[in-house]
Amino acid sequence: MQVWDPRIEMMPRDELLRLQYRLLKTLVYRLYSFSEFYRRRMKDVGVHPDDIRVLEDVQKLPFMYKHDLRDNYPDTIFTASREELVRYHVSSGTTGKPTVVGYTPNDLKNWTESIARSLTACGLGRGDVIQVSYGYGLFTGGLGLHYGAERIGATVLPTSVGNTERQIELMQDLHVTAIACTPSYLLHIGEVAEKMGISIRDDTDLQRGILGAEPWSDEMRKRIQDWLGIRAYDIYGTSEISGPMFTECAEQNGIHIWGDIALTEIIDPDTGESLAPGEKGELTMTVLQKEALPMIRYRIGDITTVDDDVCACGRSHPRIMRIMGRVDDMxxxxxxxxxxxxxxxxxxxxxxxxxxxxxxxxxxxxxxxxxxxxxxxxxxxxxxxxxxxxxxxxxxxxxxxxxxxxxxxxxxxxxxxxxxxxxxxxxxxxxxx
Amino acid sequence: MEDAYIIKQISVFSENRPGRLAAIAGALKDGDVNIFAFSIAEADGFGVVRALVDAPEKAHRILTDQGFRVSYTEVIGVKMRDEPGGLYEIATVLGDAGINIEYAYAYSGRDAAVLILRVDHVRDAIKEILSRGGDLLEASAFT
The missing domain is CATH 3.30.300.30 (ANL, C-terminal domain)
Structure with a gap:
């Protein structure tokens, strides 16, 4: 089994928790000292960085919401100056005003490293040809996967979305071994291929799918795997935390959330109380190392559970289970x-x-x-x-x-x-x- | 021996809304497929269009390519005497033999009225009708 960064990924749990605490403490001090927005937020709930004495004290911090980004459009809550930024992404804004996220060089590096760990955990590496059929551009999916895949030495075929017949021809001609796209698009590819007289299972080299950016299920995974003859891995992320960042490992039993990148909490969406591992609630993340836009206790709105046990693959980082729905889709x-x-x-x-x-x-x-x-x-x-x-x-x-x-x-x-x-x-x- | 009388009908799933029959008929027209007989069975919100055509395989391919759900069904065509009692004779033969008619529709053939039948035991039905002097249409009559 290949591991991209064993020192971090296999870190004993107590060491990981200590690392998370150190990162949280540093982040909170930095934000309180340098950001008017975060300082006011913390004062509103009567919390000072000195009050963060153990990791669980994260629960004293105020939540952040999607509307915090909308209300501060485009960039007034960024904690890096424009000179320090090297990229923007913009979310589609299907439910309102678009939101803008920014990245410093370190933010891009951490994002890329996170995907490098994840893709390696899915069994990908040098010699693989990865077709990135997520949208390239303002959406984080295409470019996020692109740089992560290049980082591990795989060959990227940056097809982006659309022109499905051409995608299938290229998949065959360039011996693509993995595809990153939405599960519904992969099903569409399978259907179009059949109409072209091509069996993804028998007539291509495709072995893995890195699928996400929309809700799907284990039943759908089974269908995709049985029909197309590939292993399908779930990928998770949202632009507010950088983009797609985390995937399952070969065990296919939950998505590893790298603890040095993000601190994961599951909370009761009504009361805001933290819930224990295994309890169903709203996924909330604190992005620990982000420089341009560190989200604190960001209420992502996805409903899931967290599994804190060390994974069978040996990676010590907590896993989130399948997203069951959205607080606002309900x-x-x-x-x-x-x-x-x-x-x-x-x-x-x-x-x-x-x-x-x-x-x-x-x-x-x-x-x-x-x-x-x-x-x-x-x-x-x-x-x-x-x-x-x-x-x-x-x-x-x-x-x-x-x-x-x-x-x-x-x-x-x-x-x-x-x-x-x-x-x-x-x-x-x-x-x- | 009975196989010669088994006719391949195509059945097409259709939503019950304006233009669907036209879409099916148009696809067959463009493919130069001739329809001899057809019927529509309707339920709440959807229906099944059943048709006897001169080229069932071609019709199946054309409709499937256009995204329709299509299947083949084995039916038989019984020539009826065009006078009182014609339907009674056939229905009695099948009823006596314990063969159930699932659906039926009629069409006026070149030389006789023809009843198209889907029954639960198609080979038994053919045997019964032939042994009691009935007149069945051969599948080759449609090609």
């Missing part, structure tokens, strides 16, 4: 919390329907109604109406069991559900509240 239907990911999990266990779905929420009179649109799988398509009706009933029944609310299901023609090459948009909420 739909409340007739008073019941529904995550689109629950629907995805349920559908993936029903071979009679396809991988894609769309949720439409509406209000009929005073009651919420949820409609889930699915495609009938090719193998399950029967000429008999009664067979199709029972597929629909089966899906309705499974969804009701999983969600605890009644759901209508609509069977639609294949290819009519949206297949986005970026982040999937699977919910249409038509309720006027």
């Amino acid at each position: 739909l409340i239907i007739r008073g019941i919390n529904v995550f689109p990911s629950q629907i995805e999990h349920a559908l993936l266990e029903i071979p009679e329907v396809g991988r894609h779905f769309q949720i439409i929420v509406d209000r009929k009179g005073v009651l919420d109604a949820m409609l889930v649109r699915v495609e009938v799988a090719a193998e399950a398509f029967s000429d008999k109406i009664s067979d199709l009706m029972s597929i629909r009933k089966l899906v309705e029944h499974r969804l009701k069991t999983v969600l605890n609310i009644g759901v209508d299901v609509e069977l639609v023609e294949p290819g009519t559900l949206p297949r986005f090459e970026g982040k999937s948009k699977k919910v249409i909420d038509r309720r006027e509240l």
Whole structure:
């Protein structure tokens, strides 16, 4: 097993915790001394850097939110001067104003090192050809993976998104061994390849997928692995902490969050209280070494659990489990919390329907109604109406069991559900509240 | 022997909204596929279009390429006497033999009215109809 930086990655847990404490303490002093924004924030909650005496004292610090970046657009909370910055990235701003993040040379170095460790943990290295099909440009995905992959000596094929047929031709011609993209785009590539008469499994050298930037599931992983004959690894990150930074290791049992890069907490989204390992809550990160934009207790909004045990691979850093949903994606239907990911999990266990779905929420009179649109799988398509009706009933029944609310299901023609090459948009909420 | 009478029908999944039949028929027209007979079965929100065509494999390929869900179904075509009691005769033969008709549709063939049947036991149905003097259309009549 290859390890990129054994001194850090295999560091005994108590040493790692001491390192995190030292980094946190240094960060808090620096921010309190030099940043008006952070000093005011800390004063507002009555905390002084001297109050940080053990690692757990991080809980005394105030939270940061996405709106802190929006409210300070474009760069008034940066803690590095413009002369020190070497790059900007800008988030798409689908839910409001865009947000800008900045990087010093050290910030880029740490980001790249983090990805280098992660890609090595996925089994990649010199001799691999990595096709980066994340968007290049303002989005962090393309360039982030690009420099990490070059750092470990792999050969990068920077295809970015789009022109899928060309991507597949290049994958074959240049003997690509790994692809970094969204899981939905990889499924799209698989479908387009089949239409071209190419089997990803048999006619390419692809062995690994580094997949993320949108929610997916273990069932989807199984489908991708079985269908395409590759190992699929989950990658995690968000522009506010640098970009995609962390992946699973070969164990495929949680994403290693490098402790010297980020301090991970899981909190109760309602009360803000810290939760114990294994408890489900909102992922919150403190970026320990960032110079231009250090986020303190940043409420990322993803729901997951953390596993603190040393991984079977020997790496001592904590792992976060699959993202179960977003605090703000959560739909409340007739008073019941529904995550689109629950629907995805349920559908993936029903071979009679396809991988894609769309949720439409509406209000009929005073009651919420949820409609889930699915495609009938090719193998399950029967000429008999009664067979199709029972597929629909089966899906309705499974969804009701999983969600605890009644759901209508609509069977639609294949290819009519949206297949986005970026982040999937699977919910249409038509309720006027 | 019975195989000669098994006709390959194509069945196409379709959403129940304007323009879907036109999309299917248009694809077949562009592929120069002739439709002899067809029927639409409808349910809540979707339907199945069933068609007898002169080139089932070609029709299947064309529609699948256009993104439709398509399958083959084995059906039989029974020539009916075009007079009172014609349908009764056929239905009685199958009923007596315990063969269930799953669906049926009719079309006026060149020399007789033809009833297209999907039954639960297609070979038994062919044997029964032939042994009781019925007249079945051969699959080759469509090509």
